[in-house]
Structures are given as C-alpha cells and as structure tokens.
Amino acid sequence: MEKRKIPLRQRTWYKLDNAAKVFPGQDSSSWSNVYRLSATLTETVDSGLLEKAIEITLKRFPTFDVRMRNGFFWHYLEKNPYGVPPIMEDIANPCTRFRMKENRGYLFKVYYYEKRISVEFYHSLTDGYGASRFFMTLVAVYLRLTGKDIPSGESVFDVNEKPRPGESEDSYSKVCNSKAKAKRLQKFTYRFKGKRLPKHVVNVTTGYMPVSVIKEKAAEHGVTVTEYLAAVLLWVMYNLQKQEKKNKEKHVGIQIPVNARGFFGSETLRNFMLCYSFQIDPKMGEYTFPEIVKQLSLYLRFINNEKELQAMMNGNMGIEKNPLMKIIPSFVKDFGVSMVYKVAGEKATSCLISNVGIIKTPKEMEQYIEKLVLVMGPAMINGARCGSLSYKGTLAFTISNIYESTKIQKEFFTTLVKFGIPVKIESNKNAIMGGDR
Amino acid sequence: MSYCVNCGVELEKGCPSCPLCDTPVINPREMKTEAVKPVYPENLSIPKSLSKKYWVFVFSLVMLIPNLVLIILNSLVFDSGVVKYIVGGFVVAWIWFLFPLLWKKPIPVILLAIDALALLSYLDMFKIYGDDAGGWFNSIVLPVVISLWAICNLFIFWLRKPRSKSLISIAVLGSISVMSFVIEICMNMFYNGKLQIVISLAVTACCVSLMIFFAFLEKSKRLKAWAERKFFM
Numbered sequence: 138m139e140k141r142k143i144p145l146r147q148r149t150w151y152k153l154d155n156a157a158k159v160f161p162g163q164d165s166s167s168w169s170n171v172y173r174l175s176a177t178l179t180e181t182v183d184s185g186l187l188e189k190a191i192e193i194t195l196k197r198f199p200t201f202d203v204r205m206r207n208g209f210f211w212h213y214l215e216k217n218p219y220g221v222p223p224i225m226e227d228i229a230n231p232c233t234r235f236r237m238k239e240n241r242g243y244l245f246k247v248y249y250y251e252k253r254i255s256v257e258f259y260h261s262l263t264d265g266y267g268a269s270r271f272f273m274t275l276v277a278v279y280l281r282l283t284g285k286d287i288p289s290g291e292s293v294f295d296v297n298e299k300p301r302p303g304e305s306e307d308s309y310s311k312v313c314n315s316k317a318k319a320k321r322l323q324k325f326t327y328r329f330k331g332k333r334l335p336k337h338v339v340n341v342t343t344g345y346m347p348v349s350v351i352k353e354k355a356a357e358h359g360v361t362v363t364e365y366l367a368a369v370l371l372w373v374m375y376n377l378q379k380q381e382k383k384n385k386e387k388h389v390g391i392q393i394p395v396n397a398r399g400f401f402g403s404e405t406l407r408n409f410m411l412c413y414s415f416q417i418d419p420k421m422g423e424y425t426f427p428e429i430v431k432q433l434s435l436y437l438r439f440i441n442n443e444k445e446l447q448a449m450m451n452g453n454m455g456i457e458k459n460p461l462m463k464i465i466p467s468f469v470k471d472f473g474v475s476m477v478y479k480v481a482g483e484k485a486t487s488c489l490i491s492n493v494g495i496i497k498t499p500k501e502m503e504q505y506i507e508k509l510v511l512v513m514g515p516a517m518i519n520g521a522r523c524g525s526l527s528y529k530g531t532l533a534f535t536i537s538n539i540y541e542s543t544k545i546q547k548e549f550f551t552t553l554v555k556f557g558i559p560v561k562i563e564s565n566k567n568a569i570m571g572g573d574r
Numbered sequence: 575m576s577y578c579v580n581c582g583v584e585l586e587k588g589c590p591s592c593p594l595c596d597t598p599v600i601n602p603r604e605m606k607t608e609a610v611k612p613v614y615p616e617n618l619s620i621p622k623s624l625s626k627k628y629w630v631f632v633f634s635l636v637m638l639i640p641n642l643v644l645i646i647l648n649s650l651v652f653d654s655g656v657v658k659y660i661v662g663g664f665v666v667a668w669i670w671f672l673f674p675l676l677w678k679k680p681i682p683v684i685l686l687a688i689d690a691l692a693l694l695s696y697l698d699m700f701k702i703y704g705d706d707a708g709g710w711f712n713s714i715v716l717p718v719v720i721s722l723w724a725i726c727n728l729f730i731f732w733l734r735k736p737r738s739k740s741l742i743s744i745a746v747l748g749s750i751s752v753m754s755f756v757i758e759i760c761m762n763m764f765y766n767g768k769l770q771i772v773i774s775l776a777v778t779a780c781c782v783s784l785m786i787f788f789a790f791l792e793k794s795k796r797l798k799a800w801a802e803r804k805f806f807m
Contacts (some may be wrong), residue, residue: 166623228619237622250615337620342593344583546592547581554582561584564593567616 140218149199150206150215155309155453156408157261161205161212161237163482167336169234170260171514172491172524174252174272174425177507178337180283182249184224189281190279191247192221197296198271200305200406201262204242211467212261217242221463224248227255230338232514232537235259245271254279257514260408265493265511266396267406269526273498280505287505290498301404308403313454315447323414326390327378329520331540334569338522339515342546342564343535345508348495348527350558358427360434362527363492366534367391367415368430369556370523373548374487375417375424390416392486393437396494397450400443411449413440414486479517488521488545491558495527503529515539521549576601586613626675633672637664666696682730690723713764721756725749741790747781747788754778781797 160170188555195202203214222243227250240246244262248255254276258268273292280287289295334340348362354366375389393413395528403409415436456462462470493511510533511524525534536546543566550560576585576599578592588610591598641661648657669692674680694716701711732745754774762770791798 167621226617229614229616230618230620231614232639233619233621239621251611335620338618338624341614543594550583550594551581559584561586562578562593563586563589563613566593567590568612568614568616569618 143216143218143481144424146516148216148218150213151200151203151305151407152213152307153211153261154408155306155450155457156410158211158457159262159474159478160259162471162476164234165475165479165517167234167292168517168552169514171232171235171257172195172260172268173231173255173257173512174268175255175510175512176272176276176494177253177509178276178280179252179505179507181252182254182279183283184249185213186282187247187254188221188224188277190275190282192226193278193296193432194271194275197274197294197298197300198304198406199300200267201245201271203244203262205237205244205261207467209408209466210463211470214244214261218233219243222247226250227253228383229565231255231341231512231565232257232339233337263406264394264396264408264410265408266398267492269496270406273496276506277498280502285501285505287502288499290499291320293498293502296364301366302408303404306403306405307407308397308401308405308409309450309454312397313447313450314402315444315451317409317444317448318452318455319445319448319450323390324388324416324418325481325484326416326487326519327374327387328484328487329374329377329540329542329544329545331544331567333539334541338569340538340540340543340546340564340566340569341512341535341561342538342543342550342566343510343512343533344553344560344562346532346534346553346558346560348532349529351532354556354558358430358434360430362532363393363490363494364434364437365430365527366492367393367490368433368523369414369552370488371417371433372426372429373522373545375429375550376380377544377548378419386419388416388418390414390486390488391433392489394489394491395441395446397446400446411446411453413437483516483518486519488519488523489516490523491526493524493526494553498528508533510535513537521545576604586610588612609629630672630675634668637668637672658703659699662696662699666692684726686723686726686730690719694719702802710764714760717760718753718757721753725752738792740788743788744785751778751781 145344163170191421199216200214202220204217204219206213206215219241221244222241224247227248235246244259245268246257248257256268256272262268263271270292274294274296277287277293278291278296287293289298303548351362351365355362358365358368360368371389371391374391378386378389391414393415394410395413397409397411398404401409413436415433417429417432465473490512491511496509498506506528509526509528511526512535513522513524515537516522516539520538520540520542522537523534524537525532527533536549538545546564550562553560575587576589577583578585578595578597578599580595580597581592583592583594585592585599587604589599593784625735628665641664644660648654670689673688674685677685697715697806698711699717729745729749733742737745755771758771759769762768791801
C-alpha cells in the first residue's frame with residue numbers, strides 16, 4: 138500500500154481527548170494500553186476481502202482512519218495517508234505494544250487466523266464502546282463481501298451513511314462543567330507476584346459461560362452481572378493474599394471502567410469512559426463472598442451517578458487545563474506520566490475488569506458469528522486484567538496474565554464452577570509455552 | 575467434549591492439557607478424532623525493541639542542547655569561568671552513564687579505567703583553572719581516586735565467581751575501612767602534615783565487628799536461620 142500525499146489543509150486532525158492524552162506517556166518499550174476484539178466466524182477468513190472491508194469501514198469511521206502525530210505541547214491525531222492498515226496473520230501473543238511508526242501509523246492492528254478476525258485497538262483511539270461499533274461494522278461489511286445479506290442496525294453502522302458530527306466530538310470537554318473535583322486517595326493494594334512471562338508475551342484465558350445462569354446467580358445476591366463478576370474477581374484476589382500468609386495484609390482493590398455515554402447522551406466513538414476503584418481492607422476482619430458482593434454493589438450504586446462522574450471528569454480535566462501543564466513540551470509531559478504510572482499507576486488496584494456488556498447485532502448476522510471475545514492487554518505489573526462481553530447468550534470472560542503461574546485464572550474459573558456456573562475454557566497457554574506444557 | 579478432572583471446567587476439543595492446572599486430558603472418545611487446529615497459532619511475535627544507541631542519541635541531545643546554549647550565552651553575555659566546570663560535569667556524566675550503552679558487551683575493567691580517568695581529568699580542571707593551593711590534587715584527589723579504582727578492580731576480579739551475600743558484605747565493609755584510612759591519612763598529611771589516625775579507627779572498629787558477625791553468619795547455619803527469622807523485612 139502506497140502512501141498518498143494529502144495536502145496539509147485536507148488532513149483532518151483531532152485533539153486527543155482527556156483519557157487519550159495519558160496513554161502515549163504510559164507507553165514503554167514493551168507495553169502499551171491495548172485491547173483486542175475477536176470474532177470467530179463460521180467460515181475461514183479471506184484476507185483480501187478483509188482488507189477491502191476495512192477500506193469500506195474506515196470511510197464511515199474517520200476517527201479511526203488516523204495516525205498519531207507529535208505536537209510541541211500535545212500529541213494529536215491526523216488523517217492517515219495510507220488508506221488501510223496491513224492485514225496480518227494472527228499471533229500467539231495478543232496485545233503487543235504499539236509504535237506510532239509501525240503498522241502504517243494506524244492505531245489499530247488487524248489480524249486473521251482460520252475463522253477468526255481480530256482487531257487490536259490502542260486506547261488513545263477509542264474505548265470499548267467505540268471499538269465494538271467499529272469492529273461489528275467491519276465484520277458485517279466483511280460478511281457482505283462474502284455474499285451474505287447483512288442489514289445495518291444495533292452495533293452495525295450503515296457504511297453508506299455520513300459520519301455524524303457527534304461521533305468525533307471530545308465528550309469530556311463538552312460535558313464537563315462541574316466545579317467539584319473527585320478525590321483520588323487510593324491506598325496501594327495487594328498484587329499477585331510470580332515469575333513473569335517473557336517480554337511481549339501474555340497468557341490469555343477465556344471462559345465461556347451462559348449469560349442466563351450468571352444472571353440467575355447475580356440475581357440471588359441482588360446485583361448486576363458486572364458487579365457479580367467483579368466481586369468474584371475481588372474475592373479471588375482477597376483469597377490469594379490470604380494464602381500468601383503475609384504479616385501485613387494490604388488493601389485489595391479492583392478497577393471498573395464505566396461507559397459515561399449513557400449519563401450524558403453522548404454518541405462519540407472516541408474515549409468517553411471513567412474508572413471506578415473499589416478497595417477492601419483485610420485488616421478490618423474476615424470477608425465472606427456475600428459481604429464483598431454487597432459492599433461492591435452498594436459502592437457502585439452510590440457512586441454511579443452523573444454528579445460523581447462530573448467530579449471525576451473535572452479532576453482529570455483540571456490537570457489538562459492547568460496553564461503550567463499546557464506550556465510544558467509534550468515529551469516532558471510523557472516522561473512525567475510515564476514516571477507517575479510506573480511508580481503509582483497500577484499499584485492502587487489489584488485487578489481490572491472491563492465489561493463491554495451485551496453486543497447486539499442484526500439477527501441475520503448472528504448465524505455467521507460463532508463467538509465474540511474481548512481481550513484486555515496485559516498490565517504492567519498486575520496479573521489480572523479482565524475483559525468480558527456477552528453475545529448470543531454466552532458471556533466470554535478473558536483474563537490476561539503476565540505471570541507464568543495460572544493461579545488467578547484457575548481460582549477465578551473454578552470459583553465460578555463451584556458456584557454452579559458451567560465454564561468452557563480456551564487459552565493461548567500451549568502456544569506461548571511451546572507445545573505440550 | 576472433555577472436562578478437566580481437577581478444575582471441573584469444559585475444555586476445547588483437542589486440548590492436550592488443562593490450561594488452568596496442566597492436568598493431562600485423556601478422553602478415550604476423542605482419541606481417534608482428527609487433529610484439531612489450536613485456538614491460537616503457535617507463532618510468537620516479539621516486536622523489535624528500540625536500540626540502546628537510540629536512547630544514547632536522545633539523551634546526548636538532551637544534554638547537548640543546554641550546554642550549547644550555556645556556551646553561547648557565556649561567550650556573548652556572561653563571560654564566566656564557571657561554565658567550563660558545568661560543561662565538564664556533563665561530559666563526565668555522559669562518559670559514566672551513556673558511553674557504556676554504546677558497547678555491546680562492556681568490559682568492566684576498561685570501563686572502570688575510563689571512568690576513573692574521566693573523573694581525574696575533571697578534577698584536574700579545577701587544578702589547572704582554579705587554585706591548587708598546596709597541591710591538593712596530588713595529595714588528596716589522586717591517591718583517593720586511585721585507591722577507589724584499585725578496590726573496584728579487585729572487586730571485579732573477585733566477583734567473577736559467585737560469592738555469598740555474607741562474603742560480599744564482609745568485602746564491602748573491608749573496603750569501607752581501607753578507604754576511610756586512605757582518606758584520613760591523605761587529609762591529615764595535607765592539612766596538618768602529621769600521620770594522625772582517629773576517625774578511620776572508629777570506622778574500622780564498627781566495620782570489623784560487623785565483619786565478624788557476617789563471618790559467623792557465613793559459617794554457622796543455625797545462626798543464619800536465626801538471623802533470617804529475626805531480621806526479615
């Protein structure tokens with residue numbers, strides 16, 4: 138694919154949104170904030186058609202047809218002159234780091250393997266909502282190219298329609314008008330430690346379970362599916378710390394990103410999410426699972442409102458709008474972010490769970506897709522970054538672990554089995570460990 | 575379909591072992607079926623990392639720019655003698671921290687010699703351009719730096735074989751003691767003209783008592799076990 142020369146004036150450009158500004162600074166030589174969406178189809182994927190599908194889809198999603206450029210004070214996104222990213226054969230170690238000059242500058246990577254299409258997104262580009270809309274539209278366009286009759290609707294956008302202005306807006310700066318700033322006083326938490334896998338390698342384990350059964354189990358505790366799964370994960374991390382029999386037990390924390398679109402009526406396809414953090418203190422006494430579910434659920438229901446989100450947003454925007462921060466060159470800002478993230482970034486949480494929710498597609502499309510999976514990229518130091526989504530009555534829960542030990546995955550999925558939820562497992566462990574291990 | 579007998583989870587068709595607990599999967603009904611494609615391909619993709627030379631270039635540039643600005647401003651406006659010391663300091667820092675990154679396999683002895691020479695040259699600048707009253711460079715700087723360099727060289731040779739933590743601690747304490755003697759002798763000879771040893775004796779006494787403790791620790795397994803329990807952090 139040749140680079141097209143686009144005159145400077147025609148090169149559309151976007152300022153990075155508030156969340157996106159942080160990610161370039163967090164990048165290291167072996168880590169970027171990445172996540173992957175995969176769809177397993179009923180037929181083997183044709184790479185030529187997939188490339189064509191991306192070309193068509195990108196016209197409907199201009200905020201994805203970009204590359205990241207370095208401004209003097211901030212990074213920005215600019216229309217990519219290549220037209221389409223390279224289509225690559227899939228690899229055993231998903232979610233490897235991004236470099237702005239690789240992958241023809243695109244901030245998403247496209248892979249195919251047998252019947253599976255996977256797209257990895259750099260988090261500065263979009264969040265789970267935007268990524269899922271782009272991805273499902275891409276899959277629909279691909280299926281149309283193979284001769285299937287797929288209508289638009291639900292998560293599938295009409296590629297013949299013009300992009301709506303609201304889809305490319307920076308919703309953070311548009312809706313943030315709070316005068317209050319949320320405090321971010323979080324204690325350093327317990328984290329699972331062990332022998333690390335080699336650089337750029339992550340152990341990805343996906344568990345498939347029936348949504349109806351999880352809903353039933355969650356309803357027994359009077360909570361939502363996300364709250365229930367988050368509580369199980371927190372319970373697992375709490376027990377892992379207890380098994381280590383430390384003299385001084387640390388807080389156990391979980392981070393839960395939340396889609397802010399519903400609260401503010403935004404239709405942006407760029408980042409518009411915020412993270413809730415919940416911690417329990419083992420020094421307060423023994424916790425039972427029902428206690429953890431109840432506390433987590435009550436906390437989320439208490440904090441999950443427009444005003445709290447505004448205050449959190451205002452806290453984040455305050456740093457960005459600080460006049461001193463504005464005049465600092467971008468490379469210095471990146472260095473600062475990198476230092477802060479390395480020192481404290483992941484230490485205030487033991488694990489992360491991102492639930493994109495139910496992905497709905499037109500009924501005609503469902504018969505051609507076997508399963509959908511969301512894989513969160515590896516963490517820098519934490520062993521559990523989890524992504525989940527539900528499709529066609531099946532919830533796919535994926536744990537990305539940077540450690541050789543599979544204790545977290547084992548404890549999590551066996552806990553679900555013990556609770557009466559049937560789980561089907563698939564993993565890249567054999568591929569990354571080489572053969573029979 | 576197969577289930578892990580240990581975890582109770584359902585496994586992918588053709589999965590040789592449970593990904594959670596490594597328990598082998600033996601399902602007589604699935605033994606004769608044709609090979610199933612694994613869920614993930616086996617090719618690992620390890621991205622190229624940025625070379626050390628790139629970082630040397632970036633940091634050199636970061637160091638070079640303020641120095642150039644300083645030299646230009648000095649020649650045009652300030653005309654201060656301090657600038658050469660600042661620039662010299664940056665040169666020494668570059669030799670100490672960035673120069674080793676240019677080597678594929680740095681040879682510690684040569685690297686140490688270069689570092690010592692750089693430091694001596696930098697301090698020599700103070701002698702040449704500043705005040706060398708009473709020959710402080712030859713009387714204090716030279717013997718102290720050479721002694722330190724010699725001790726570091728001895729360490730490099732000695733650490734070629736793996737040594738226990740206790741032995742390393744003894745060696746470090748011994749070196750501190752020797753260095754305290756060298757520094758005190760040089761200082762007293764320079765300022766008082768007398769061979770007076772007081773402070774270094776106190777330092778040595780502390781070091782020797784600790785060295786004896788570590789020597790016992792090295793020999794006695796019981797003491798080692800006791801110390802591990804009492805002083806764990």
